[in-house]
Structure formats: structure tokens, C-alpha cells
Amino acid sequence: MPAEPVTPDALPLPDVQVSAAREARGRRLPYFSLGIVTLFVLVAILAPLLSPADPADQSLRNRFKPPVWMEGGTAKHLLGTDRLGRDMLSRIIWGSRVSLAAGVITVLIATAFGAAMGLVAGYYGGRVDVVLMRVTDATMSFPVILLALILAVTVGPSFTNVVVAIAVILWARFARVIRGQVLTLMGLDFIAQARIAGAGAWRIITRHLFPNTLNTLVVLLTLQIGYVIIVEASLSFLGAGIPPPTPAWGSMIAEGREFVTSAWWVSGLPGLAILLVVLAFNLLGDWLRDTLDPKLRQL
Amino acid sequence: MSAPAATAPLLEAADLTKHFTVRRGALGWSTGIVRAVDSVSFRIAAGTTLGLVGESGCGKTTTSKLVLGLEQPTAGAIRFEGVEVGGLDRSGRRHYRKSVQAVFQDPYASLDPRMRVGSIIAEPLVINERAGADARRHRVLELLDLVSLPGRAGELFPHEFSGGQRQRIAIARALALSPRLVVLDEPVSALDVSIRAQILNLLRDLQRRLGVAYLFIAHDLAAVAHMSHTIAVMYLGQIVEWGDADAVALRPTHPYTQALFAAALPIDVDDAPEAPTLTGEVPSPLAPPGGCRFHPRCPHAMPRCATEPPAPREADGRLVACHLYE
Amino acid sequence: MAVPVIDVQDLRTYLVTRWGTVKAVDGVSFSVAEGETLGLVGESGSGKSMTCLSLIRLTPRPASRIVSGRIRLDGDELTSKSEAEMQKIRGRKIAMILQDPMSSLNPVYSVGMQVREPVSLYHGLRGKSLTARAAALLAAVRIPAPETRLRAFPFQMSGGMRQRVVGAMAIAAPPRLLIADEPTTSLDLTIQAQYLGLLEELQHQHRLAMIFITHNLGIVSKICDRVAVMYAGRIVEMGPVRQIFKTPAHPYTRALLDSIPRLGARRERLTAIDGQPPDLARLPGGCAFAPRCPKVMDRCRVEAPPAFPVAPGQTSACWLDAPA
Numbered sequence: 001m002p003a004e005p006v007t008p009d010a011l012p013l014p015d016v017q018v019s020a021a022r023e024a025r026g027r028r029l030p031y032f033s034l035g036i037v038t039l040f041v042l043v044a045i046l047a048p049l050l051s052p053a054d055p056a057d058q059s060l061r062n063r064f065k066p067p068v069w070m071e072g073g074t075a076k077h078l079l080g081t082d083r084l085g086r087d088m089l090s091r092i093i094w095g096s097r098v099s100l101a102a103g104v105i106t107v108l109i110a111t112a113f114g115a116a117m118g119l120v121a122g123y124y125g126g127r128v129d130v131v132l133m134r135v136t137d138a139t140m141s142f143p144v145i146l147l148a149l150i151l152a153v154t155v156g157p158s159f160t161n162v163v164v165a166i167a168v169i170l171w172a173r174f175a176r177v178i179r180g181q182v183l184t185l186m187g188l189d190f191i192a193q194a195r196i197a198g199a200g201a202w203r204i205i206t207r208h209l210f211p212n213t214l215n216t217l218v219v220l221l222t223l224q225i226g227y228v229i230i231v232e233a234s235l236s237f238l239g240a241g242i243p244p245p246t247p248a249w250g251s252m253i254a255e256g257r258e259f260v261t262s263a264w265w266v267s268g269l270p271g272l273a274i275l276l277v278v279l280a281f282n283l284l285g286d287w288l289r290d291t292l293d294p295k296l297r298q299l
Numbered sequence: 300m301s302a303p304a305a306t307a308p309l310l311e312a313a314d315l316t317k318h319f320t321v322r323r324g325a326l327g328w329s330t331g332i333v334r335a336v337d338s339v340s341f342r343i344a345a346g347t348t349l350g351l352v353g354e355s356g357c358g359k360t361t362t363s364k365l366v367l368g369l370e371q372p373t374a375g376a377i378r379f380e381g382v383e384v385g386g387l388d389r390s391g392r393r394h395y396r397k398s399v400q401a402v403f404q405d406p407y408a409s410l411d412p413r414m415r416v417g418s419i420i421a422e423p424l425v426i427n428e429r430a431g432a433d434a435r436r437h438r439v440l441e442l443l444d445l446v447s448l449p450g451r452a453g454e455l456f457p458h459e460f461s462g463g464q465r466q467r468i469a470i471a472r473a474l475a476l477s478p479r480l481v482v483l484d485e486p487v488s489a490l491d492v493s494i495r496a497q498i499l500n501l502l503r504d505l506q507r508r509l510g511v512a513y514l515f516i517a518h519d520l521a522a523v524a525h526m527s528h529t530i531a532v533m534y535l536g537q538i539v540e541w542g543d544a545d546a547v548a549l550r551p552t553h554p555y556t557q558a559l560f561a562a563a564l565p566i567d568v569d570d571a572p573e574a575p576t577l578t579g580e581v582p583s584p585l586a587p588p589g590g591c592r593f594h595p596r597c598p599h600a601m602p603r604c605a606t607e608p609p610a611p612r613e614a615d616g617r618l619v620a621c622h623l624y625e
Numbered sequence: 626m627a628v629p630v631i632d633v634q635d636l637r638t639y640l641v642t643r644w645g646t647v648k649a650v651d652g653v654s655f656s657v658a659e660g661e662t663l664g665l666v667g668e669s670g671s672g673k674s675m676t677c678l679s680l681i682r683l684t685p686r687p688a689s690r691i692v693s694g695r696i697r698l699d700g701d702e703l704t705s706k707s708e709a710e711m712q713k714i715r716g717r718k719i720a721m722i723l724q725d726p727m728s729s730l731n732p733v734y735s736v737g738m739q740v741r742e743p744v745s746l747y748h749g750l751r752g753k754s755l756t757a758r759a760a761a762l763l764a765a766v767r768i769p770a771p772e773t774r775l776r777a778f779p780f781q782m783s784g785g786m787r788q789r790v791v792g793a794m795a796i797a798a799p800p801r802l803l804i805a806d807e808p809t810t811s812l813d814l815t816i817q818a819q820y821l822g823l824l825e826e827l828q829h830q831h832r833l834a835m836i837f838i839t840h841n842l843g844i845v846s847k848i849c850d851r852v853a854v855m856y857a858g859r860i861v862e863m864g865p866v867r868q869i870f871k872t873p874a875h876p877y878t879r880a881l882l883d884s885i886p887r888l889g890a891r892r893e894r895l896t897a898i899d900g901q902p903p904d905l906a907r908l909p910g911g912c913a914f915a916p917r918c919p920k921v922m923d924r925c926r927v928e929a930p931p932a933f934p935v936a937p938g939q940t941s942a943c944w945l946d947a948p949a
Contacts, residue, residue: 189409193472196367197423198396211413354813461901491668492840496884496897503894518814525886525895548888562818564843565888566870576822577815580783 030287036280043093044100051090052078055247059085064263082255082266091247092273098248099277102162102232103225109167111221114174115213119205121175122182133179139172144231145238152240162232162241170224177220181213215292223285226278233274249274307381308342309512310366310399310480314375315339317361321585333584335361337536338375340611343480346506348513350527350544352520352559356584357533359516363482366514367401368392380479397427400473404485406465410457416468417453423475442471445508446501463494470501480512488517499526520563524548532556535584535592542617552619554597591622599623628700629656630801630834631680631719636694638679645906649675649689651858654932657802657834664849664866665838670905672858673838677804681719682711699801717747720795724807726787730779736763736790737775743797762793765830767823785816792823799831806838821848842885846870851938854878857903857913860932864939874941876918912944920945 043050062085066073073080079088121132148165155161185191185208194204235241236250244251249270256266317336336358343349351359364370366377368384377384384395400423403409410419420442421435430438440450446467457465466486473481483502487495499522506513517523523530523544530547532540532555540553551557558577579596582588588595594604604622614624638650650672657663665673678684679691680703696703698718703711723729730739740759744750750758756775763771766789779787788808795803805824809817825848828835837849845852845866853863854877862875873879883896900917903909909916915925924944932940933947 189403189405190411192369192403193401193409193469194411194422195369196396196399196401197472197476198393198426199422203426208411212411354815463901491902493668493881493884493898493902496886496895499886500894500897519886520814521886521888524888558815558818560888562814563888564818564841564847566842566846566882566885567887576818578819580785581813581816 030283033280033283033287036276037284040096040277040280041100044096047093047097051093053087053090055086055090055094056245057086057090061085064259064266066263067265067269079269080263080265082252083259083263088265088269091252092249092270095247095249095252095270096273096277098159098236098242098246099229099232099274102159102166102242103228106163106166106170106228106232107221107224109163110170110224111174111217113167114171115178115210115217117171117175118178118180119182119209119213122179122186123201123205123209125186129179132175136172136175136179139169140176142169144169145234145240148235149238149240152235157240157243159242159246162235165235166228166231170228173224174217174220177216178213181216182209185209185212219285219289219292222281222288226281226285229274229278229281309345309380310343310514311378312339312341312362312366312375313378315362315365315372315377316374317358317365317370318373331585334536334587335584336365336372339533339536339538340375341531341538341541343512343514344528345479345512346510347528348506348515348526350523350530351514351516351533352518352523352530353533354518354559354581356535356581358536358584359533360484362533363401363484363514363516366480367399367482368396393427397423397476398479399482400476400478400480401482401484402466402469402473402486404489406462406469406489409469410465412457414456415453416455416457416460419457419468420453420472420475423472427476438475439471442474445474445505446471461494462490463498466490466498467501470498470505474505474509474511477509478511480514482514482516484516485518486515487522488519495522502526520548520560521565532559535582535587537592537620538611538618539593539620540617541611546617552614552617552624553621554599554623555593558598591620627658629658630699631836632656632695632697632700633676633680634695634697636676636679636696637692638675638684638689639692640685640689642688642906647905648858648908649684649905650679653694653855653858653860655853655860655863657836659801659834660828660832661851662828662835662837662849664845664852665836665855666840666842666845666852667855668840668902670857670902671855673855674806675858676855677721677806677836677838680802680804681715681721682706682708683715716743716800717798718800719802719804720798720800721804721806722788722791722795722808724810726784726791726811729791730787732779734778735775736777736779736782740775740790740793740797743794747798762797763790765796765827766790766793768793783816785812785820788812788820789823792820792827796827796831796833800833802834802836803828804836804838807840809844810839810841817844824848842870842882854881857905857908859913859929859942861914861943862939862941863932864936868936868939872936874935874939874946875943876920876945877914878941880917880919912942 062077062081063083065077065081067080068075068078077087077089079092081087082091117132117136121129144166147169148162151161151165191204191208194208232241233250233253236248237254239254241250242248252270253267256263259266315336316338319333319335321331321333339358339362341349351362353359361370365372379395379398382391387395417439420439424430424435424438439453443450443452448464448467448471457468460468486502487498490498502513503526505511515523515526527544529542530544531538532547532553534555540547540551540556547556548560551560575598577596582595590606591604591609594600597604601622609620609622611618611620612624633656634654636650636653637648640647640649653672653676655663665676667673675684680696691704694704698714703714737759740762741755744758744762745755748758759775760771763774768774768786768789782790809820812820821844827833839845849866851864852866852869853860854875855861856877862869862873862878869878870882873882880896880898884898886895898917903913909926911927912925912929915921918925922944930942930944930947932942935941935946
């Protein structure tokens with residue numbers, strides 16, 4: 001069926017026309033979340049060009065300058081300065097790099113590994129499935145923060161540790177969901193038909209099962225990026241994440257912890273950044289799910 | 300229609316048996332055996348159609364899976380072109396694979412929604428033959444033409460076609476490797492009534508043109524009788540009657556066959572055969588009745604039916620497993 | 626002539642979808658008398674289910690709407706009733722049996738609880754008398770050992786049994802009109818035969834008017850008195866069953882009868898109907914069957930024909946049957 005806009009006949013029935021309008025609205029692009037996400041990605045990539053100052057530049061004379069719209073603010077530091085006089089705007093811009101990198105790399109690793117496990121477990125079933133699912137269950141029950149803290153204490157905090165700690169546990173969620181989808185797909189005749197045509201495990205998994213899980217993967221992926229950003233921020237807040245002096249939103253919040261009442265912007269602005277970005281990813285994920293959900297797609 | 304030729308049949312099942320163990324509990328204890336197919340024997344001659352009928356639990360789906368190699372028999376054998384399938388080596392098994400294909404019931408589940416129709420039809424060729432892309436493209440066009448679909452259909456996705464058209468695509472795919480036998484498992488049940496005749500006609504034409512044999516499974520008895528040369532009637536894993544299609548459909552001898560065809564409800568009420576409505580439920584294949592499995596529901600049951608399973612016997616030009624005909 | 630139990634005049638139910646307005650029911654008129662069974666025959670998209678859902682005003686909301694027409698139950702107009710009034714009619718005066726016995730019953734409640742529900746609602750019974758009545762209903766649908774079965778759960782029963790339980794709930798009131806929407810399609814053939822016999826018996830006992838929706842003409846032959854053949858939201862032919870099947874007037878009915886394989890007929894080619902069932906969002910002007918009709922004329926593509934009488938009690942909506 002072609003995706004033409006609805007033009008109902010001239011029926012004198014107001015409630016019928018309202019439902020048509022509601023239908024049309026649901027298919028528009030999610031401008032807000034798409035905009036925020038795009039902005040976030042661009043800022044992260046172009047940080048060196050966009051940043052007005054060196055984020056590590058300290059100036060004890062300029063400590064705790066408020067943002068420009070408040071009393072005492074200057075145009076030189078649009079978002080104010082922190083306790084060491086460093087420019088907040090620059091630090092937030094540079095901090096987005098960390099969040100983006102952590103979010104994307106971690107989720108990609110977890111997706112690749114988790115999807116592979118889910119596909120194999122769902123395809124083979126039986127003992128393979130039981131064993132893999134027990135491993136998945138065990139993994140899912142391990143707390144991410146605890147693992148990161150252990151790594152931070154033993155090996156020392158670093159970007160790699162953050163990615164490893166999160167990915168090593170996050171893949172389990174992907175595996176579970178993909179396995180469920182694969183089980184449904186396995187019941188469909190076209191898989192039996194591939195077998196009848198002589199296809200082996202590799203062909204069925206890569207050519208038939210995997211492409212049909214892509215929609216789910218994309219939705220899950222998008223929703224998890226927000227989660228990972230929050231976890232990374234939490235870890236940095238606790239000091240188990242990205243070590244200073246690299247600007248990271250989580251550690252920025254930690255640094256401003258004691259000054260929440262006097263200089264709220266030191267913790268508040270990075271917190272707001274996290275909120276906006278995570279919200280955008282979640283809304284985008286919801287929209288993707290509504291659009292790509294197989295129940296809505298013409299099968 | 301004349302009886303199948305006396306030469307070696309294309310496919311022969313001999314005492315084919317498949318039992319499934321039912322497992323429960325965390326460690327998978329066995330709690331019972333489902334005798335899905337129990338010592339079933341039949342023949343399909345080249346270029347002819349064997350119709351397989353029966354109700355839920357009779358074993359016809361399992362039988363079709365055994366023929367397709369999707370399940371392995373617990374006992375008994377399948378012989379294809381005279382050679383036993385179980386003992387084949389790798390290339391022999393590959394040859395069997397290519398010679399036996401299938402069309403399933405649900406036109407919305409049998410085509411990969413993410414592949415173009417041309418790739419779907421070509422897939423068996425890609426897997427099994429070394430031919431180049433050009434030869435494949437040519438063959439796909441040939442197959443689309445065989446099922447009366449336009450050449451450009453190959454570029455489209457399954458969701459752009461109706462149910463009947465999708466079944467044509469499924470048939471084209473089944474014929475890609477020039478099989479000698481195609482298993483048709485309820486090929487028209489999910490289609491609108493006005494489309495069924497189109498597909499049934501197509502299948503018969505293809506049989507005539509290509510000499511392909513069919514194993515036709517359906518619950519629409521009139522359609523089965525129309526398409527088949529021989530009919531086998533199954534009940535709880537066993538064949539109770541087997542013979543020429545017209546004979547079995549119009550002059551059934553086994554009491555179950557009689558009740559089944561009477562329940563088929565002809566359009567012209569005057570055509571309704573006289574047979575009592577069966578009482579009781581279809582028993583579970585986990586615990587089939589002893590003796591003749593049909594005896595609890597049989598209007599002609601005798602005392603020996605409860606203890607002695609009847610062996611299939613020749614009667615009136617066909618095989619019947621019933622004590623009434625000994 | 627007695628007032629028919631259900632009398633439908635020019636019913637139209639339209640749906641607004643993102644692909645356009647779908648005229649699911651487009652000017653349908655029929656009536657069913659007490660003790661009579663009307664078969665509603667048609668393929669997917671013909672409007673047979675939507676027609677019956679319109680009778681009890683349970684068409685999908687908010688997309689669908691009864692645009693015009695009259696529905697009278699024992700002379701009482703239904704289209705103007707409020708939702709609260711319709712709730713009193715559903716189940717009590719008009720009952721409906723659906724196709725899928727697996728999902729018609731709630732899996733977490735016992736059969737007894739589900740059968741008791743309508744009985745206590747319609748008859749205000751409690752305690753022992755409620756249980757006795759529920760058991761009596763199960764016995765009426767020929768379920769063996771009804772008292773013990775009250776404690777059973779749906780998953781413990783076969784498809785045929787479940788449809789009987791659904792039948793028991795449907796006749797709890799008993800209603801004036803029973804609508805059966807393909808109730809035997811998912812049942813085995815021999816179980817189907819039992820169930821149809823049961824429905825006939827229940828109808829006879831309670832003098833029900835019955836509408837039986839199906840695409841199986843054999844079932845229509847067995848239990849229907851009259852049949853209405855639907856295509857693209859309209860009734861194209863209606864009349865007594867034997868008459869219609871022996872001498873069909875409308876080309877669609879004729880083509881349908883010719884295309885169905887019959888036991889005992891010579892094994893020749895079936896006469897297939899060309900083309901595809903229509904896209905209801907984009908119906909051509911004129912007769913909806915025109916694109917596939919072997920006897921199409923120019924007039925058919927322009928103007929949709931009304932129903933013309935062709936024989937006593939039989940009407941056909943085809944220009945071929947227009948009076949000369």
C-alpha cells in the first residue's frame with residue numbers, strides 16, 4: 001500500500017477527521033530529538049573548532065564566574081567558569097566527545113557480541129541455547145558500577161576501563177532480546193524453505209535471520225546509548241571513570257558538588273547537558289520503534 | 300484416472316515411523332512418547348499426485364517433514380528412485396535435497412520479507428549450483444513465466460504482492476531446481492476461495508508440463524480428490540485406507556474414511572452421503588487407544604477391534620486396515 | 626407476516642484509514658426471522674464480519690462509523706441507542722460466537738467461572754442455583770460430565786470443547802439473535818460436523834434467529850435456510866439456499882460455484898475467477914465485480930446495480946437481471 005496522505009471523503013463526521021489528523025502527525029519526523037542528537041554529534045566531532053577556549057586553561061582570578069545572563073557574567077565565558085576558572089562552555093563541548101565516544105563504542109561492541117550470541121542461541125536451540133542463556137542471565141545480574149569500580153581500583157581509571165566494564169555486561173541485554181526475536185523467526189516457513197533449498201547454518205543466520213533482526217537492533221541500540229552515557233557519567237562522578245584532566249560531564253558534576261547552592265552552574269549545566277542528550281536518544285529510540293515495529297509494517 | 304504404473308515408484312515409504320519423546324522438568328525427564336507416525340507405507344509414482352488426508356494429530360505434517368528430510372525417522376525407510384535415503388552419502392543427500400522441494404501453507408511466512416522476489420526464487424540455485432549470475436537471472440525469468448507472473452516481479456518485495464501471487468512465487472522457488480517431487484502442504488487453505496482455483500489449475504498444468512510428482516496435503520477433501528491420483532487416509536499416525544482417488548473419495552470403505560468424507564459437506568445437499576456423525580474427540584497421540592486406534596469412535600466396532608490392530612489388506616482394489624474387510 | 630427478529634435496511638459502515646476511506650459495508654439490507662438461519666458468504670474484505678459487528682456496534686474505534694442505515698431488533702431501532710443501552714443488548718439479546726476457540730476464552734479463569742458470568746449477569750442467580758444453571762448449560766452443549774468440567778481450565782480442553790463452552794455462554798440468556806462468525810473454521814472436519822449439529826439443535830430449542838458467517842458453501846448448504854452472497858461490502862445475491870446454488874443469477878455467485886472443486890465431479894480444470902479481490906480503499910466506480918466479471922457490460926463500470934428480484938425470494942444485484 002502506498003504511503004499517501006489521508007484525504008477522507010467529505011464526511012460530516014468530526015470525530016472521523018480528528019483521527020485522520022492524529023494519524024498524519026504520528027508519521028512526522030521527531031525534529032526535537034533528531035535535532036539534539038545531531039547537534040550533540042556535530043559538537044563532539046568539531047569540538048576543537050567550536051570551543052572558545054582551552055578547557056584546561058586555569059585562571060584563579062576568574063573563578064566561579066556566573067553564566068552571561070546572570071549578574072556578574074561576562075561574554076568571555078558564556079556559561080561561566082568552574083572552581084579553577086576554566087571556561088564551562090569549552091569544558092562542556094569537549095566533554096561531549098567523551099560521552100559520545102563512550103556511548104557509541106560501548107554500544108557497538110555490546111551489540112555485535114550480544115547479537116551474535118542471541119542469533120546462535122536462537123538458531124541452535126537445545127543445549128547450546130540453555131548454556132548461552134545461563135551465561136547471559138549470570139552476566140545480566142552483575143552490577144555495572146561495581147565492576148567498573150573494581151577495575152578502577154585494580155587497574156586504574158581510564159576510558160578503556162569504562163568501555164570494557166559496561167560492554168562486558170551490556171551485551172547480555174541484546175542477546176536476550178535478539179534470541180527472543182530469532183525464536184519467533186525460526187517458526188516462520190521461510191526458514192524451513194531455506195533449509196529445504198540446502199542452506200546451512202551460516203547462510204540462514206547471516207542471510208535470513210540477521211537482516212530480520214536489524215529493526216530491533218537499531219531500536220535497542222539507540223535506547224542503550226542514553227543508558228551508557230548515564231553510566232559513564234556516574235562512573236566519572238564516582239571517580240572510577242575518565243580521569244582528570246580530560247573533561248567529562250560526570251566528573252564536572254562531581255567537582256561542583258560542594259558549590260551547588262553558591263555556584264549551581266558548575267554542576268547544573270553539565271547535568272542539563274546529560275539530561276537533554278539522554279532524553280533525545282530515548283525519544284529517538286521510541287520513534288524508531290514505532291516506525292520500524294513489524295506490527296505496523298506491511299508484511 | 301488409471302492406477303499408478305507398476306514400475307518402480309519415484310518415492311516409497313516403508314514402515315516409516317517417527318516417535319517424539321515428550322520431556323518435562325528442569326532436567327528434561329521423558330514423560331511420554333508421541334507416536335506421530337507409526338509404521339506408515341505408501342508409494343508415489345513419477346508425475347502423479349498422492350493426496351494425504353486426516354485430522355489434527357494424524358501425522359500428515361510429520362510425514363511431510365520426514366519426506367523433506369527436515370526430520371529423521373525413528374524406524375523404517377524412505378526409498379527415492381529405488382535408493383534408500385537414509386544410507387546416502389553427502390552427494391547423494393544433496394541430490395535428494397534438490398529433487399524434493401516444498402510449498403507451505405502460509406504465503407505471508409514462507410517468503411523472507413527482506414529479500415527481493417528474484418533473490419528468493421534464485422536462492423536454491425545460489426546454494427546448489429555453480430551457474431553464473433546471468434544464467435540464474437535467465438532461469439528466474441523462466442520460472443516467473445511458468446507461474447504467470449511478469450518478469451519485473453523479480454525486483455519487488457513480497458509485501459507488494461497478494462496472497463495468491465505469493466504462493467505463485469513460492470511455487471516458482473520450489474521448481475527452481477527442477478525437482479521430481481514437490482510436497483504441497485495446504486497450498487491453498489490460506490487463500491481466498493476465488494483464488495484457490497487459479498492456483499490449483501496452475502499446479503495441475505505444471506504437473507502435466509514438467510512431469511513433477513506431488514504429495515498433496517490438505518483438509519479440503521474435494522480439492523484433494525480433484526488433484527490426486529491416489530489418496531491415503533491417516534488417523535493417529537497410521538494409514539487406514541489407501542487407493543485410487545475416486546474410489547476412496549466416492550466409495551470409502553474404512554469407517555473413518557466414510558465419516559470423514561461425509562463430514563466434508565457437499566454444496567448440493569442431495570449429494571450428501573449417508574454416514575453417522577462421529578461421536579467423541581480425536582484422541583491425543585500421546586495415548587492412542589489399543590487395538591485398532593479408531594475403535595472407540597467407530598460405529599461398527601467389534602470386540603476384537605479393541606485388542607487386535609488390523610493389518611492393511613487388499614480389498615476392492617485398495618488397501619484398508621479394518622477388521623470388517625478380512 | 627411476523628416482525629423479523631433482525632431487520633437491516635441500507636446499512637453503511639465506513640472506516641477511515643491512512644490509505645483512504647474504506648467502505649466496508651456499503652448499503653446492506655436483509656432480515657432474519659425467528660428460527661431461521663441466514664448464511665453470510667464472502668471472501669476476505671467482503672464485509673461479512675463488519676456487517677455483524679455493526680449490528681452490535683462493536684466495529685473498531687475510532688476509525689469506523691455507521692454512516693447511515695437502520696437496524697431493528699424485534700422492531701426496536703439500534704442505531705440510535707446509547708452505549709449503555711447497547712451493553713444491555715449485547716449478550717442478552719444478540720450473542721456472537723467467534724472463530725478462534727483459543728482466544729475466545731480467558732486462559733486464567735476456569736470454565737465454570739466464565740460460564741457463570743453471563744448467567745449471573747442476565748438472571749441474577751447466586752450460589753447453588755448459579756452453579757446448577759451453569760452445569761445445565763454445559764450439558765445443553767453436550768459436554769460430558771458437566772459438573773466436573775466446571776472446574777476445568779481452557780488449556781485442558783480441545784478446540785471443539787472450547788467452542789462448545791463458547792456456545793454455552795452465548796445461549797446463556799438465551800438471546801434472540803445468534804451470530805456465528807466462522808465458528809468451525811479451525812476445527813477438525815469430524816468435530817465440525819458435531820458442532821454444526823449442536824448449533825442446529827440449540828437454534829431449534831430456543832427459536833433463535835441465526836446469522837452464520839462462512840466462506841464454506843458446503844456448510845451453508847447444510848444448515849442455512851437462506852444465503853446472502855457478499856462482495857466488496859455489498860450483497861450481490863440473496864435467496865433460499867437450494868435455489869441459489871441450483872440456479873445462481875449473479876455472475877460472482879456462478880463463478881464461485883464453478884470454481885470450487887466437488888467430490889465426484891469429472892476431474893477437469895476448475896473454472897477460475899480472473900484477477901484479485903478488490904482493494905476496498907480504491908473501489909472502481911460502478912459494480913465492484915466489473916473488473917473480474919466474465920459478462921461485464923459498459924454500464925457495469927459506470928453505475929452500481931441495485932438488487933433486482935429474479936425469482937420468488939431471490940434477488941441479484943446485476944444489470945443482467947434488470948427488468949427489460
